[in-house]
Every structure is written in structure tokens, then in C-alpha cells.
Amino acid sequence: MKEGYVAEGIREEGPGPEDMEKINRYTRRPFGEEEVFVFSMVLCDNQVDRDGERFPAASLEKLRELFLGKTCIFDHQRSSSNQAARIFDTALEEVPGESVGDGEPLTRLTARAYLPRTKGNEEVIALIDSGMLKEVSVSCAVARRVCSLCGKEECEHDAPRLLLEPTDAYECSFVAVPAQKGAGVTKHYADKQWRALEEEARWGRKYRESLTADVLKYSALVQPELPREVMKSAVKGLSMEELASMGRTYEKMAQKALPLKPQLAVEKEGRFEGQNREYRI
Ligand SMILES: [Zn+2]
Structure with missing residues (x-):
């Protein structure tokens, strides 16, 4: 499980014709611009996270493909219905001037998602707009998790692990309470895997x-x-x-x-x- 967030400081202009074309690949009938709410998220990046793991850029590229079309659910108490947004566009964005291990530029996997502007979605839209809902948790499966020093899966090195060859991306979900943020909860891999x-x-x-x-x-x-x-x-x-x-x-x-x-x-x-x-x- 990784944490992402709704991109801050991005004023959504409302979907344009190109966005609508992408969105309408997922809808049963063509939707108009005024019928959908669109927002941007940062799903993950290639930095070492608090689990001591990181996605190399090549893995992010694969995740970029895998997250297309995936849903993002709103897992908060106040909404009882199963509202979900769908990711209709993903991109890799390099952050100029910043680099991570191995000399890779800092790269973020971003996603744009839409949800229909229905009566039932009004509250969720307001919560996103107001910044109340912004933490998302993202999960995916990778085929290999190797040591960044020796490239082996099992070794004695106390070095960051590289997450390689993503095989699947799962639904992401909005987390109501941004618990644990910066709380330094270190999860052991075995526990995490077990859970x-x-x-x-x-x-x-x-x-x-x-x-x-x-x-x-x-x-x-x-x-x-x-x-x-x-x-x-x-x-x-x-x-x-x-x-x-x-x-x-x-x-x-x-x-x-x-x-x-x-x-x-x-x-x-x-x-x-x-x-x-x-x-x-
Ligand atoms: Zn090693």
C-alpha cells in the first residue's frame, strides 16, 4: 500500500474536448463537460518511501498503463453509497532539478479521474474541492522486489528495495482520516505481505x-x-x-x-x- 494525494494547487479548468474523448471511452453514453467532475492525483513517485522501497522509473511507466481505467473509491464514513471515480488519464512527470537514487530524475505518476456530477456525488465533490479528501492509498502487485545494491531478492544488505515489473494495479481509495501521516510507522515487509x-x-x-x-x-x-x-x-x-x-x-x-x-x-x-x-x- 502506498500513499498518494490529490494534487494541490492545480486549478481544474474543467474537462476540455480531449479529456471528454478519453472519459467517454469509459462511459456507456457520451457525457458532456458539464456532467463530470475532474480532479488530479499524484499516485506515487520514484523516491524511497517509508517502507524503504521505491519504484524505478521503468516500474512507474508500467504502472502508468496499469492504472488507466482503474477506480478510486471513497472510503469515508459520511458517504454510505459506493461512489467511485475513474482514472481516465495517467502521466509521468519529471520534477526539474530534483533527482533520486541512481541518478534518476524525481518522477511522479499522476492521474486524472472523473466522476459524474450526480446528486449523490455532490458531497464527495465538495470534499475534494475543499481539500478535505486528499489522501489516497494506492496498491499494486509487482513480480520482483530486489536489493538496490546487489539486485538479489534475498540478501543481508540494509539498502532500499526496488519494486520491479508491476503486474497489476488495484483500485485506489480515498482515506478519510489522514492517519499515520509522518507518524513513522515502519512496517516490516513480512507483516505487510501477510496482511x-x-x-x-x-x-x-x-x-x-x-x-x-x-x-x-x-x-x-x-x-x-x-x-x-x-x-x-x-x-x-x-x-x-x-x-x-x-x-x-x-x-x-x-x-x-x-x-x-x-x-x-x-x-x-x-x-x-x-x-x-x-x-x-
Ligand atoms: Zn543486497
């Missing part, structure tokens, strides 16, 4: 069950001769994303009532090696 895994496991289990149920349901329609137990064990090694995509594929096939397509069995082989060591940050 992240625990959280992921809790949400993940439910989601996985529902995805698996979908796949089994539709595959039974499409491939009735395939024993359920075989299918069950076949989907066990798949990632959520693969399960979801498989479910959608089977659903389409079931809907079209096409004859069975044996390539599904091939499709899922060999695609998921070496990805079982993701770190959730």
Missing part, C-alpha cells in the same frame, strides 16, 4: 468461488461430456483474470450454443508459470 495476503485471501476467495461457479456452469452447457471434477481441477491453477476470461468465453459459447471448441483446453496450458510470487504493495 495483504490475508486481505486478498478474504476477498479473493469469494470472488474466485463465484468465477469458478460460472465457469463450471457454462462449461457444463458447452462441454457436457467433460466430467465436472476434471473441469474443477483444471481451473484450480488459473489466475482470477484467466478464470474470468474463461467464464466470459464459455458464457458466449453457451449463449451461441456453438459446438464445443476444444482449444479451450489448450489455451490454459503453460500460461501461468512463474507468476505465483507476486507481491502486493
Whole structure:
């Protein structure tokens, strides 16, 4: 988990035609400029954070792609509904004259997000506008976390760790109370990883069950001769994303009532090696 913030001192001029074009890639119908509220955030940068970790610029570049289209939820008490903003634009911005380790210029990953100006969003918009809501927590998964001195994952060096090869970016959320800011809470990586895994496991289990149920349901329609137990064990090694995509594929096939397509069995082989060591940050 990293902390970002709503960019200060940026007066939003209101979305222009280029912004609307990007925003309307995510909406079901074209929205007008007056219908959306737009704000900017700094999601993270390439400096060493209080966990002693940093994203090299190459990782930020990958995160820039991964955060596009992700949602930002408002996790504060006063709003009971599930308001969410969507990130429609991301960029890397170098800060002139400032550099971080390895001689890289200080680089920030910024994002612009929109939310519709509905009655239900009025309060949240006012809270962002007034600066009451500005801390966001951001999380993502990386494939490797290495020592900045020797490049190994396990070593004795007391050196910053580099977070490499981001594989996923998750929803970000606004934090109501800016607790812990500068409080010097040092989290050990193992704890953090454990907590992240625990959280992921809790949400993940439910989601996985529902995805698996979908796949089994539709595959039974499409491939009735395939024993359920075989299918069950076949989907066990798949990632959520693969399960979801498989479910959608089977659903389409079931809907079209096409004859069975044996390539599904091939499709899922060999695609998921070496990805079982993701770190959730
Ligand atoms: Zn080392």
C-alpha cells in the first residue's frame, strides 16, 4: 500500500474536448463537460518511501498503463453509497532539478479521474474541492522486489528495495482520516505481505468461488461430456483474470450454443508459470 494525494494547487479548468474523448471511452453514453467532475492525483513517485522501497522509473511507466481505467473509491464514513471515480488519464512527470537514487530524475505518476456530477456525488465533490479528501492509498502487485545494491531478492544488505515489473494495479481509495501521516510507522515487509495476503485471501476467495461457479456452469452447457471434477481441477491453477476470461468465453459459447471448441483446453496450458510470487504493495 502506498500513499498518494490529490494534487494541490492545480486549478481544474474543467474537462476540455480531449479529456471528454478519453472519459467517454469509459462511459456507456457520451457525457458532456458539464456532467463530470475532474480532479488530479499524484499516485506515487520514484523516491524511497517509508517502507524503504521505491519504484524505478521503468516500474512507474508500467504502472502508468496499469492504472488507466482503474477506480478510486471513497472510503469515508459520511458517504454510505459506493461512489467511485475513474482514472481516465495517467502521466509521468519529471520534477526539474530534483533527482533520486541512481541518478534518476524525481518522477511522479499522476492521474486524472472523473466522476459524474450526480446528486449523490455532490458531497464527495465538495470534499475534494475543499481539500478535505486528499489522501489516497494506492496498491499494486509487482513480480520482483530486489536489493538496490546487489539486485538479489534475498540478501543481508540494509539498502532500499526496488519494486520491479508491476503486474497489476488495484483500485485506489480515498482515506478519510489522514492517519499515520509522518507518524513513522515502519512496517516490516513480512507483516505487510501477510496482511495483504490475508486481505486478498478474504476477498479473493469469494470472488474466485463465484468465477469458478460460472465457469463450471457454462462449461457444463458447452462441454457436457467433460466430467465436472476434471473441469474443477483444471481451473484450480488459473489466475482470477484467466478464470474470468474463461467464464466470459464459455458464457458466449453457451449463449451461441456453438459446438464445443476444444482449444479451450489448450489455451490454459503453460500460461501461468512463474507468476505465483507476486507481491502486493
Ligand atoms: Zn543486497
